[in-house]
Amino acid sequence: MKKIKIAIDGPAGSGKTTTAKIVAEKLGYIYIDTGAMYRAVTLAWLRSGKELNDDNLCKLINEISVDIKNTNDGQRTFLNGDDVSDDIRLPEVTNKVSPVSAVGCVREKLVAMQRELGRNGAVVLDGRDIGTVVFPDADLKIFLIADEDARASRRTKELKAKGIELNVEEIKKQIIDRDNYDSSRSISPLRKADDAIEIDTSNLTIQQQCDLIIDFAKKLIE
Numbered sequence: 001m002k003k004i005k006i007a008i009d010g011p012a013g014s015g016k017t018t019t020a021k022i023v024a025e026k027l028g029y030i031y032i033d034t035g036a037m038y039r040a041v042t043l044a045w046l047r048s049g050k051e052l053n054d055d056n057l058c059k060l061i062n063e064i065s066v067d068i069k070n071t072n073d074g075q076r077t078f079l080n081g082d083d084v085s086d087d088i089r090l091p092e093v094t095n096k097v098s099p100v101s102a103v104g105c106v107r108e109k110l111v112a113m114q115r116e117l118g119r120n121g122a123v124v125l126d127g128r129d130i131g132t133v134v135f136p137d138a139d140l141k142i143f144l145i146a147d148e149d150a151r152a153s154r155r156t157k158e159l160k161a162k163g164i165e166l167n168v169e170e171i172k173k174q175i176i177d178r179d180n181y182d183s184s185r186s187i188s189p190l191r192k193a194d195d196a197i198e199i200d201t202s203n204l205t206i207q208q209q210c211d212l213i214i215d216f217a218k219k220l221i222e
Contacts, residue, residue, distance in 0.1 A: 002221050003121035005137070007130035008213070010144035011179050011190060013151025015201045015209060019144065020126035021075075022210045027124070027217060032117050033068060034127035034134070035097075036077040037110045039088035040066045042100040044079055046092060058105040066110070068117070091164060098178050101128075102185040128182055131193035139220050141196035142213055150202045151175050 006023065010016045017033060024031035041057075044064045050056045067078040076085045087093070100106060114134050118125055125134065131141035146154075152172035159166055182190035192198060197216065201209050 002139075004139035004217065004220050005118055005121050005135050006124040006140045006142070006213070006217060007135050007138035007193075007196075008124065008126040008142045008144065009128055009131050009190070009192070009196065010126075010142075011128075011146075011151070011182065012175050013155045014144040014146045015154065015206060016126040016144050018206055019201075019209050019213065020124045022206065023213050023217070024124040026210070026214055027221075028122075030070075030117075030123045031075060032114060032123055032125045033075060033077070034110070034114050034125055034130065036068065036085070036088060037066050037113065038101040038106070039093050039097050040064075040077050040079045040084055041106055041110070042093050042097045043084055043088050045100055046096065052096070052099060054103050054105070057100060057103045061106050061109050066113070086162070089158075089162065091159070091166065095174065098181045098185075102181075102187055104187055107188055128190040129188040131196050132191060133188045136193070140213075140217055141193045142216075143192040143196040143198045144209070145198060145200050146202045148172055148175060 008016045008020045017035065021031050041061060041064070045052065045057060045060055048060060065080055069076055069078060076083050077088055078084065111134050114125065117123070118135060127134065131138055149172065152168050152175055155171050155175065156166060156168045199209055199212060
């Protein structure tokens with residue numbers, strides 16, 4: 001059977017990470033959380049205490065190691081050998097990941113890693129530029145969207161489950177700001193690939209959106 005590459009892109013809170021994990025599991029594919037890689041670099045920068053600029057980040061990216069590993073507890077993210085899977089989801093990381101991700105040397109190194117991880121196919125990757133930059137030749141490209149209220153509600157519940165209480169309106173503002181930043185940046189902006197299938201998840205359950213993508217995938221695989 002054909003081993004395909006599946007790219008799932010979309011803005012924050014559209015459900016792409018949860019969807020990508022489930023789709024990969026159902027297909028027996030490897031899931032690669034590209035967003036976690038950028039979050040790990042952002043965490044490393046925050047811990048460094050240095051000013052946010054290209055020079056500092058370009059030096060930092062060559063001094064740290066970022067790894068994605070499958071464990072008995074699912075996929076985990078490691079920074080310099082330490083499991084930072086929970087730390088990278090903290091609000092202070094979320095608030096700074098967009099400007100860190102926009103730096104050319106950071107994207108260049110992480111995109112190279114992502115391409116190496118996915119080069120043999122049988123992978124599902126999610127992010128903001130998978131179908132446009134990382135794997136423009138992906139066999140199946142999905143672009144998830146959802147209205148701002150739905151995305152803010154999801155993100156608020158996510159954080160609450162981790163013991164982080166934030167006002168839903170505050171989360172909504174962060175999402176809008178991040179959308180604007182990610183869509184307007186000069187390097188690898190958030191945008192739908194011309195051949196991507198757009199799915200509005202505002203009124204879909206996770207199971208419904210996963211089923212749609214799995215159906216598309218199976219047609220290509222078989």
